[in-house]
Amino acid sequence: MYWNKSCECMPREKLQELQLERLKEMVNRIYHDVPFYRNKFQEAGLVPEDVQELSDLQKLPFTTKVDLRDNYPYGLFAVPLEKIVRIHASSGTTGKPTVVGYTRKDITIWAEIMARSLVAAGADSHSVVQNAYGYGLFTGGLGVHYGAEMLGASIIPISGGNTDKQIMIMKDFGTTVLTCTPSYAIYLGDALKKKGIDPESLKLKVGVFGAEPWSDSMRKEIEKKLKIKAHDIYGLSEIMGPSVAIECEAQDGLHIWEDHFIPEIIDPVTLKVLPYGEQGELVITTITKEGIPLLRYQTHDITSINPEPCGCGRTHLRINRLQGRTDDMLIIRGVNVFPTQIESVLLELGEVEPHYQLIVRREGSLDTLEIKVELSEEMFSDKISNLEKLEKRIALRIHSTIGINAKIALVEPGSLPRAEGGKSQRVLDLRKI
Amino acid sequence: MIRQVSIFMENHEGRLNKMLKILAENDINIRSLNIAETMDYGIIRLILQETEKGIEVLKKNNIRCTLTSVLAAEVPDQPGGLSNLVDALTQAKINIVYAYSFLPKKTDNAIIIMRVDDEVQQKAIETLEKISTVNLLDAETLLMK
Numbered sequence: 020m021y022w023n024k025s026c027e028c029m030p031r032e033k034l035q036e037l038q039l040e041r042l043k044e045m046v047n048r049i050y051h052d053v054p055f056y057r058n059k060f061q062e063a064g065l066v067p068e069d070v071q072e073l074s075d076l077q078k079l080p081f082t083t084k085v086d087l088r089d090n091y092p093y094g095l096f097a098v099p100l101e102k103i104v105r106i107h108a109s110s111g112t113t114g115k116p117t118v119v120g121y122t123r124k125d126i127t128i129w130a131e132i133m134a135r136s137l138v139a140a141g142a143d144s145h146s147v148v149q150n151a152y153g154y155g156l157f158t159g160g161l162g163v164h165y166g167a168e169m170l171g172a173s174i175i176p177i178s179g180g181n182t183d184k185q186i187m188i189m190k191d192f193g194t195t196v197l198t199c200t201p202s203y204a205i206y207l208g209d210a211l212k213k214k215g216i217d218p219e220s221l222k223l224k225v226g227v228f229g230a231e232p233w234s235d236s237m238r239k240e241i242e243k244k245l246k247i248k249a250h251d252i253y254g255l256s257e258i259m260g261p262s263v264a265i266e267c268e269a270q271d272g273l274h275i276w277e278d279h280f281i282p283e284i285i286d287p288v289t290l291k292v293l294p295y296g297e298q299g300e301l302v303i304t305t306i307t308k309e310g311i312p313l314l315r316y317q318t319h320d321i322t323s324i325n326p327e328p329c330g331c332g333r334t335h336l337r338i339n340r341l342q343g344r345t346d347d348m349l350i351i352r353g354v355n356v357f358p359t360q361i362e363s364v365l366l367e368l369g370e371v372e373p374h375y376q377l378i379v380r381r382e383g384s385l386d387t388l389e390i391k392v393e394l395s396e397e398m399f400s401d402k403i404s405n406l407e408k409l410e411k412r413i414a415l416r417i418h419s420t421i422g423i424n425a426k427i428a429l430v431e432p433g434s435l436p437r438a439e440g441g442k443s444q445r446v447l448d449l450r451k452i
Numbered sequence: 453m454i455r456q457v458s459i460f461m462e463n464h465e466g467r468l469n470k471m472l473k474i475l476a477e478n479d480i481n482i483r484s485l486n487i488a489e490t491m492d493y494g495i496i497r498l499i500l501q502e503t504e505k506g507i508e509v510l511k512k513n514n515i516r517c518t519l520t521s522v523l524a525a526e527v528p529d530q531p532g533g534l535s536n537l538v539d540a541l542t543q544a545k546i547n548i549v550y551a552y553s554f555l556p557k558k559t560d561n562a563i564i565i566m567r568v569d570d571e572v573q574q575k576a577i578e579t580l581e582k583i584s585t586v587n588l589l590d591a592e593t594l595l596m597k
Binding site: 396432 | 460462488490495514
């Protein structure tokens with residue numbers, strides 16, 4: 020089943036023609052409408068006419084998350100705000116979020132590729148979609164929502180959390196498709212078991228899970244606990260949101276919607292493009308986006324491209340499931356967390372040179388974050404109540420910055436492992452996924 | 453006013469031992485000790501025979517410590533001895549943050565070490581000076597006791 024067969028199964032030659040046409044148009048647009056890109060082109064001695072073939076993309080400059088931060092909030096928008104109909108944001112590397120804007124056409128395209136993705140995962144207009152991704156600045160909730168509506172499915176915008184209600188609705192409303200983070204899917208599966216509800220008694224058939232890295236063993240666990248087929252969905256707000264790529268019924272890699280995005284894999288150190296099959300950093304160019312078109316955006320996600328034709332009939336390239344990150348970004352309960360955010364909080368609280376460590380664990384099926392902070396001379400008070408207040412103050416500021424309740428543990432100076440250069444080794448990810 | 457060494461320490465086996473060894477190796481005698489613990493960490497409060505040297509060697513060993521100003525009061529070692537003192541502070545609406553005993557070698561009286569909040573410390577001293585059964589001690593006198 021396809022949502023848009025002519026696009027999804029377009030012969031590769033035709034698809035590449037379309038990509039080239041759109042890439043040229045996009046390069047032209049950003050050169051003229053985004054001073055940031057014009058400067059980058061001029062610095063590199065390039066003009067839009069230098070793009071004559073798809074392979075010319077390799078000559079063009081990259082875009083990074085730092086560029087987005089430096090141009091916060093709207094500096095990389097290619098249209099006036101008047102044309103922007105929606106703004107989303109995700110965690111930035113420091114206190115400020117990464118901001119993205121969508122025109123009406125962007126929202127329509129997003130809904131279209133989400134509809135394609137849902138159909139590829141097995142949904143149709145008869146589906147009852149329980150959308151347990153968070154609604155808000157995060158792209159998950161509204162991304163699925165608009166796609167499911169376009170598809171004509173019945174969407175239940177329940178958003179995340181409130182497990183009892185999720186289960187009641189799943190049962191009473193006859194949910195057939197569940198969309199949420201994979202760790203929440205496991206949590207729901209465990210909650211069903213605790214309540215003595217047999218998943219076979221539900222109408223649930225399909226799950227579309229993303230916003231978090233997960234493995235094949237997690238897939239098996241989810242499929243067993245919920246008695247469904249679990250599909251991986253990939254996306255990031257900078258590029259669009261969820262549905263940049265989706266696993267079809269073959270469950271063997273994620274088709275990236277190439278009529279809107281051009282994927283490349285680069286060596287994260289040399290920044291040279293790697294051939295198909297080799298593992299490296301995923302770089303994406305948006306060729307149709309109007310609000311914030313990005314040229315060769317470095318996702319920091321590690322994967323490889325599989326060019327083999329897929330049994331499902333779709334001609335779009337597949338990226339393999341994510342293997343990790345090239346930076347130290349953590350994804351905890353679907354939330355992007357950068358160690359530098361924690362550092363900003365500690366600096367704000369008066370720390371001069373904070374030493375800290377983030378420890379992520381998976382307890383049951385939920386991720387927990389512990390932050391060890393070496394007690395500095397300035398922080399030290401010999402009243403226990405002051406130290407307790409300090410822990411609470413840090414926890415509160417962390418929560419208001421990243422939205423996660425972290426356990427704060429004050430530790431002795433010098434007790435955290437130091438990496439080269441004297442900086443603490445900042446992340447310990449103990450999750451087995 | 454007495455200078456107490458306050459030490460932050462994680463609540464694990466071996467931590468106290470390490471700190472005590474540093475003091476022993478440097479020939480520093482502990483005159484009084486108090487430990488306040490939470491699940492994850494504790495604060496060790498010490499009156500040392502040689503405060504300066506103590507804090508110096510602890511800091512050199514990267515142990516988080518600081519000097520805290522506390523009061524030392526000598527009271528009769530008999531029923532009501534401590535009660536008189538606390539009663540006077542209560543009347544003056546002064547809260548004791550923490551208190552512990554000091555073991556004197558050369559007197560039959562009891563000696564109590566206590567911390568009140570910095571902003572009421574002067575008031576606490578004035579209050580206690582008025583009580584005939586309480587003898588506030590300075591550092592030099594305390595360490596000779």
